[in-house]
Amino acid sequence: MLRYTLLRVLGAIPTLLLVIALTFLMVHAAPGGPFDDERVLSADVEQNIKQAYHLDEPLPKQFARYLTGLLQGDLGPSYRLRDYTVNELIGLTFPLSLSLGALAMALALGVGVAAGTIAALREGSYLDRWIMAFSMTGISIPVFVVAPILVLLFAVKLQWLPVGWSSTTGYSRLLLPVVTLALPQIAYIARLTRASMIEVLARDFVRTARAQGLGMFTVIRLHALKPALLPVLSYMGPAIAAILTGSVVVEEIFDIPGLGQAFIRGALNRDYTLVLGIVVFYATLIVSLNLIVDVLYGAIDPRVRYR
């Protein structure tokens, strides 16, 4: 188990380095400097600014400097928001995105697994077909189409929920963003659970348990759920990535001051260090969460470890 975990951790390092190198190069290959404003700076001032941000050094040296900073957890200063470092900006905006994502993930897992199990138990019934039709719709329709339609329906027409983030306080303003973010994941998880649950329910140990007189609910809870959830667990990595991507849209539409919004604003403002920092941060997050999923998978299913 330790060997398996170590191998996984070592495997994650080249991925991270690749992301960092790729994004760093892209940002530095950008035509025009980050300080090209309408205002023309005098040569001296420009020189000073470049020196302050170490932009006058050769590229490899800049990269080495950036990596050294990263190892100490320092993402450098923001180019546009002069009084902030990238770390401060992420610290300000990430907690909101995190709670949004975690709530959406919890909702997606709860509803998705329940719906998938029900569909599997009633395979072929009308209920099953409805759940599957709903889930195909959920997978196909992008977040940025679902979000405005939900807002139009529940906030503008029915006026049950607030339209924007800043217009109210309290938990009601979290409801629409979280549901929007969770919907496609509910759909996907329901499909995965249904498929693997149907397979597990056909296995001998389920029949034996049923023959011993255990109720269906007990059999699922004690015997069928764990093996049936393995595919769902391995989907967690992509799900987390999808929720992070989705949160960019959701934060933009609902005007939530989270990390996704900071990324888009930074991108549009050409705040290169901020954008670079957020990409590196997201990549680290996704890679480490994938790592945790992998290790968990190995812990639950010993067959994986020896591949």
Place this chain on the structure above:
Amino acid sequence: MSLMRNRAISVSAGILSLTALFALVGPWVSPNDYLTTNFELPLLPPTMTAAHWFGTDDLGRDLFVRTMLGVRVTLLVAIVASLVSLVIGVTYGAVAGFVGGRVDAVMMRFVDTLYALPFIFIVILLMVVFERNFLLIFVAIGAVNWLDMARIVRGQTLSLREREFVQAARLTGVSTARIILRHIAPNLIGIVVVYVTLTIPQAILVESFLSFLGLGIQEPQTSLGALVNNGVKQMEGAAWALLIPACLLAAILMCFNFLGDGLRDYFDARHVK
């Protein structure tokens, strides 16, 4: 079951061809064009007057023609991007699968590494850094979507490589490039067609996502994602400006997904339950 699937295939293919046909013919039938602004008639609801069948947007531009144009751009970007990913993915997968051994291991390890990248953020960064360039959208989306294709093609090539006709070609001294081109590639067509159909909706998603964020297609050109974005701004007074492109986009994506699923089941008996 197979009949059901075939119905799913034919219905979604039918809807898609109709949509494409409308997008091609529609602007030609309408007396309006996509550029002309009319500040006397902003945010007009769908009506027969002046042939504004889908209404007008905030600048008084005809939404019918703009929506048709959007469908065109969306489909065009998706198809070209899928072709880019097809070329990269098939070449990469076929070479890895056919050469095998250590080359294969290294090449697939690289693909695994790429799978972990937060691609959408890198694409956004790309669009920002290199000034929203129409051509770049194709390349960026294609470059993102080739991974699945490479994996599938590699798996298929691995099993084809051991078949008698490939062995025979080898024995008679046919060159590697020629074997891949003449003996392996034709046998990959079925599975490749399926995965292209499944790549197209993903490419549409990325393009419309970028355009929705204002980083994709630039005004006065438009795509369904850009139209949805514009619709969101007007939705409190003019719901049609949001709902029409949103529903069209959803319908197109659903049709491609159903088509791809149906084709996969049709070609691959293992998927039929």
